Amino acid sequence: MSIQIRLNAVIAALLIFCLAGLVVTKLIQARPRILTETTNMLSFTKDYIETARTGILASPDPSTRMRELATRLEDARHIEVALLPPGEAKINVPQTPQPTTLQWLESMTIGDVDPQMIAIPFKRGMEDFGSIAIATSPFNKLRELSVAIEDIIVTGLLLALAAFGLTSWVIWRALRPVHELCDAIALMEAGHYDIDLTVSGTPEITAISRSVESLASALRKAQRENANLSIRLIQLQDDERRAIARELHDELGPHLYAARVRGTAMKSELAKAEPDISSTAQMAEKLLEEINTLQLVNRRVLHQLAPAALRELGLTEALQDLADRWREEHSTINLTLSVGLPTDMSLDETTELTIYRIVQECLTNAYRHAHASNIAVEIMTEPFGNNGPAQLKSEKVIRATVIDDGKGMSNEIDFGYGLRGMQERITALGGKIIIGKSSIGGTELLAILPLPNSLG
Ligand SMILES: Nc1ncnc2c1ncn2[C@@H]1O[C@H](COP(=O)(O)OP(=O)(O)OP(=O)(O)O)[C@@H](O)[C@H]1O
Ligand SMILES: [Mg+2]
Incomplete structure (x- = not known):
C-alpha cells in the first residue's frame, strides 16, 4: 500500500472518530434541551390561551374566536394544537407526521418520554364551547438537531477532502526526488551511468540521492576500467602471439634450416657413386641433434601456450612439477615451494593458470x-576479511607470495611484459598485486585472488 493511501486512511479514520464523537455529544446534549424547551413552551402557551380566554368568552361568538386562536397557535414552535368538542373528556392532540430521520432521532433522544398534553376548557355559565388542547412537540428541536448533525458531517467531509488534497500534495512533493531516483536507477540498470540527480528533498532522500550518485560514479569508473581492461587483454593476447611468433622464428627457424642443410648434404653424399659412409654418419648424427633441439623448443613453446601438467595433474602437482624442472635447470638456486590449498577446493581453469603464470614469471x-x-613460493588461502570489508570475513581468497633474496627492485618499477601481463590477469579476476621489499633482502611479490565463488 502506498504511503499516500496509508496516510489518507489514517486521516479518514481520525476524522470519522472526531465526527462520531461530535455527533454522539450532540445527541446526549439534545435530550435535556428538548424536554426543557418543549415543557416551557407548553406552559407559556397555556398561560397565553388562559389570558386570551376571558376576552374570547366575553365576545358574541366565542367558537369562531377559539378557532382563530387555535389557527394562530398552529405555527407556534414546540407544540401541537387541537380543538376538542364540548364534553370531550379524552385529551387527544394528533402529532403531525414527520420524516423517518426525525423519528429515528426522536427514538435516540427522547423516545421513552410521552408528549405532555393539556386541555384549556372554554365555558360561559352553562355554555360549553369545548376546549383548546395543546401538546408538546419535539420535532422543531429534532429538525435543528438533524441540521446540526448534517453540518458536522458536511464540514467533516470538506475537511477530509482538504486534508487528502494537502497530504497528497505534500507527499507528491516529498516523493518527487524518489521518482527521480527510480528513473536514475532504471537508467543505471540499462547501463547508462551518466546520471544527473538534483539533490533535493528531505535529509533522508538527499542522503540516498548522494549514495546513488556516488554508486553511479563508481560504476562509471568500473565501466571505464572494464573497457580498458578488455583492450589490455586483447593487447596482451597480441603480445603473447608476437612472443610465440618470435620464439618460433628465432628458435625453430635456425634449427629447421640447419636440419634441412644436413639432410640435403646427406642426400647429395648418398647420391654419389661411392658415398663416404663415415661423413654421412656424422651428418646423420648432427641431423639428430638438430631434431632433438627442435623437440625441446617445440615442447617449451607448447608448455608456454598451455602447461600440460596443469590440466593433467591439477594446480598443486603442476606447481611441484614446475619447481622440480626449475631446480634441475638452476641447481645453484635454493627454491622452496609450499602449496597449502585445501584438497577439496576446486579452482576454475583461469584462476589456476593465473597462479601458475605468476609463479612462472616470478x-x-x-x-x-x-x-x-x-x-620461496607460498600459495595458501585466507579469510577475505583480512583484505576487504568485514562482512566478507567468511569468504576466502588465495594468497600467492614469491620472495627472493636477490638485488631487489628499484623504487621506480619499469613494468615489462611479464609484470604487466601478471597485473592484467590478476585485475581481470578481481584481485590485486603488491610488490615490495622482502624480509630476506630481495623482492616480495604478493598476489591476492578472490576465490571465484567469493565474487558472488
Ligand atoms: N625479482 C626481481 N628482482 C629485481 N628486479 C626485478 C624482479 N622482478 C622484476 N624486476 C624488475 O622489474 C622489471 C620488469 O619486470 P617484467 O617481468 O615486467 O619485465 P622483464 O622481465 O624485464 O621482461 P619480460 O617482459 O620478458 O618479462 C625488470 O626489468 C626488472 O628490472
Ligand atoms: Mg619478466
Missing part, C-alpha cells in the same frame, strides 16, 4: 634480474 624474474640464491 621465478624467471628472480633468476634473470635479481640473481637470487634463495626463492
